[in-house]
Amino acid sequence: MPKVLVSDKLSPRAVDVFKGRGIAVDVKTGLSPDELTAIIGDYDGLAIRSATKVTADVLAAASNLKVVGRAGIGVDNVDIAAATQRGVVVMNTPFGNAITTAEHAIAMMFALARQIPQANASTHAGKWEKNRFMGVELTGKTLGVIGCGNIGSIVAERALGLRMRVIAFDPYLSPERAVDLGVEKVDLDDLIARSDFITLHTPLTEKTRGILNAEAIARMKPGVRLINCARGGLIDEAALKDALESGHVAGAALDVFAEEPARDNPLFGLDTVVCTPHLGASTTEAQENVALQVAEQISDFLLTGAVANALNMPAVTAEEAPRLRPYMKLCEQLGSFAGQITESGLKSVRIEYQGDVAGLNTRPLTATVLQGLLSPLLESVNMVSAPVVARERGIEIKETRSEHCPNYHSLIRLEVTTERQTRSVEGSLFGGTLPRIVRINDIPVEAELAPNMLYSINEDKPGFIGSLGTTLGDSGVNIASFHLGRSDAGGQALCLVQVDGPLPAETVDAVSALPHVVRAKALRFS
Numbered sequence: 001m002p003k004v005l006v007s008d009k010l011s012p013r014a015v016d017v018f019k020g021r022g023i024a025v026d027v028k029t030g031l032s033p034d035e036l037t038a039i040i041g042d043y044d045g046l047a048i049r050s051a052t053k054v055t056a057d058v059l060a061a062a063s064n065l066k067v068v069g070r071a072g073i074g075v076d077n078v079d080i081a082a083a084t085q086r087g088v089v090v091m092n093t094p095f096g097n098a099i100t101t102a103e104h105a106i107a108m109m110f111a112l113a114r115q116i117p118q119a120n121a122s123t124h125a126g127k128w129e130k131n132r133f134m135g136v137e138l139t140g141k142t143l144g145v146i147g148c149g150n151i152g153s154i155v156a157e158r159a160l161g162l163r164m165r166v167i168a169f170d171p172y173l174s175p176e177r178a179v180d181l182g183v184e185k186v187d188l189d190d191l192i193a194r195s196d197f198i199t200l201h202t203p204l205t206e207k208t209r210g211i212l213n214a215e216a217i218a219r220m221k222p223g224v225r226l227i228n229c230a231r232g233g234l235i236d237e238a239a240l241k242d243a244l245e246s247g248h249v250a251g252a253a254l255d256v257f258a259e260e261p262a263r264d265n266p267l268f269g270l271d272t273v274v275c276t277p278h279l280g281a282s283t284t285e286a287q288e289n290v291a292l293q294v295a296e297q298i299s300d301f302l303l304t305g306a307v308a309n310a311l312n313m314p315a316v317t318a319e320e321a322p323r324l325r326p327y328m329k330l331c332e333q334l335g336s337f338a339g340q341i342t343e344s345g346l347k348s349v350r351i352e353y354q355g356d357v358a359g360l361n362t363r364p365l366t367a368t369v370l371q372g373l374l375s376p377l378l379e380s381v382n383m384v385s386a387p388v389v390a391r392e393r394g395i396e397i398k399e400t401r402s403e404h405c406p407n408y409h410s411l412i413r414l415e416v417t418t419e420r421q422t423r424s425v426e427g428s429l430f431g432g433t434l435p436r437i438v439r440i441n442d443i444p445v446e447a448e449l450a451p452n453m454l455y456s457i458n459e460d461k462p463g464f465i466g467s468l469g470t471t472l473g474d475s476g477v478n479i480a481s482f483h484l485g486r487s488d489a490g491g492q493a494l495c496l497v498q499v500d501g502p503l504p505a506e507t508v509d510a511v512s513a514l515p516h517v518v519r520a521k522a523l524r525f526s
């Protein structure tokens with residue numbers, strides 16, 4: 001009989017589901033990392049919220065563990081790479097707490113506008129400070145929503161019901177979806193300059209960390225109020241403190257903090273700050289939703305092998321798996337390559353399967369391309385949800401198959417059209433298993449993608465490669481391999497350079513500043 005450990009406070013309904021499905025279950029919350037490491041080897045499944053840290057050390061001791069299920073959205077507390085390496089499936093429940101979290105953001109906005117927590121404390125203290133707590137109305141005010149996915153779009157709908165004007169910044173929000181929601185799609189600068197209230201609903205990624213930093217805060221309207229119920233780290237806390245103390249920002253309502261549990265935060269004690277201890281998802285309804293869902297998903301997986309909402313595993317049958325596996329890797333790389341170089345809203349994606357691959361079950365392959373493409377922007381996207389998420393965002397997906405493939409055994413071509421341009425990338429398997437990029441924007445190239453790469457587009461001029469090598473060398477960056485391609489002599493050229501570690505931003509800036517460079521970007525692949 002499979003055995004599951006519930007190591008965070010989950011609704012008791014989860015235990016009922018496990019028992020009902022014939023799975024042995026232990027509930028042990030508040031374990032130290034050492035205590036968890038000592039017992040994890042006994043379990044096939046682990047059900048968690050955000051308190052348990054599923055680190056590489058815990059996973060190394062988890063000799064029987066097959067699945068980790070997160071009752072909630074964010075999986076920042078799980079080392080997914082280590083889990084993947086050990087063949088442990090990581091699942092989450094992407095939609096179960098979205099309404100509850102959106103309601104918390106709205107509650108925080110009201111709390112800020114009318115200083116309810118401060119007035120409550122003062123009234124309890126018998127002060128009756130009627131003149132101290134002058135609020136502002138929400139009606140007619142502009143709410144800037146940064147990140148208009150599951151939660152952000154519910155916040156937007158609720159705010160429109162409150163007669164606010166809602167503007168949204170989200171590179172993946174299609175103009176059509178914005179119209180459906182009734183929000184105005186704007187760029188970040190516009191949102192920052194126009195909003196009376198700003199609410200954050202993006203994941204914490206390399207692009208969103210510090211999205212509201214000192215420079216962004218300085219450009220906000222005096223008297224702006226900020227709400228963060230997404231992830232600590234999106235706002236620079238020290239810069240926010242300065243702006244609150246100067247009065248430039250009138251108030252901030254924070255459910256999440258750079259360091260959690262937050263016991264000693266620079267913003268604590270400021271009269272203009274409303275705080276809650278990461279309560280966004282804490283309602284009976286949401287906790288029941290996510291607990292039931294995670295228990296069903298873990299049980300399905302342990303008892304039948306069915307995979308739902310996995311972040312690190314494709315939904316494929318046991319027979320298909322060995323044939324699809326190398327193509328999956330290629331698809332993930334093609335998608336990730338296109339996703340990392342895409343900076344404006346996606347309109348359509350076209351995937352062409354040519355040759356042998358056209359005869360396989362291409363659904364999981366297309367889902368893998370979309371997962372790779374959307375992952376740089378969406379936190380909870382997985383193979384199962386990627387096609388749905390893409391459709392919901394109005395992204396048109398076209399898939400074609402042809403047995404005809406003149407130069408390769410199999411070829412996969414990905415074409416991505418954004419609001420600004422169309423780009424393409426093609427790949428094949430060398431030796432039947434090794435993914436290779438063979439063409440980018442119709443320029444032939446032959447490149448293996450490694451964890452750290454530099455991608456640059458330049459004019460094909462003598463001396464460029466030397467100056468690029470010198471620039472990397474001067475920055476202490478070691479080149480592992482160098483792949484070149486060009487349209488025609490003197491035309492557009494590109495290079496993909498594999499380097500031995502993450503590329504510092506200054507190095508990429510230095511490459512961008514070289515003569516003849518059109519664009520340079522650091523890319524990461526898993």
Ligand SMILES: NC(=O)c1ccc[n+]([C@@H]2O[C@H](COP(=O)([O-])OP(=O)(O)OC[C@H]3O[C@@H](n4cnc5c(N)ncnc54)[C@H](O)[C@@H]3O)[C@@H](O)[C@H]2O)c1
Nearest residue numbers: 074147148149150151170172202203229230280281377379
């Ligand atoms: N406080 C809580 O208890 C709580 C509860 C649930 C979720 N969350 C957090 O809320 C956040 C949003 O969750 P969700 O379910 O709506 O996720 P989601 O993936 O549905 O939406 C995220 C949105 O952010 C957008 N985005 C990504 N990068 C962006 C960028 N650079 N600029 C602007 N927009 C960008 C994406 O396009 C997407 O639409 C996540 O960080 C999640 O972990 C917090």
Ligand SMILES: O=C(O)CC[C@@H](O)C(=O)O
Nearest residue numbers: 049050072073074281282
């Ligand atoms: O479990 C929680 O309380 C927090 C959940 C939330 O941060 C999430 O990402 O789903």
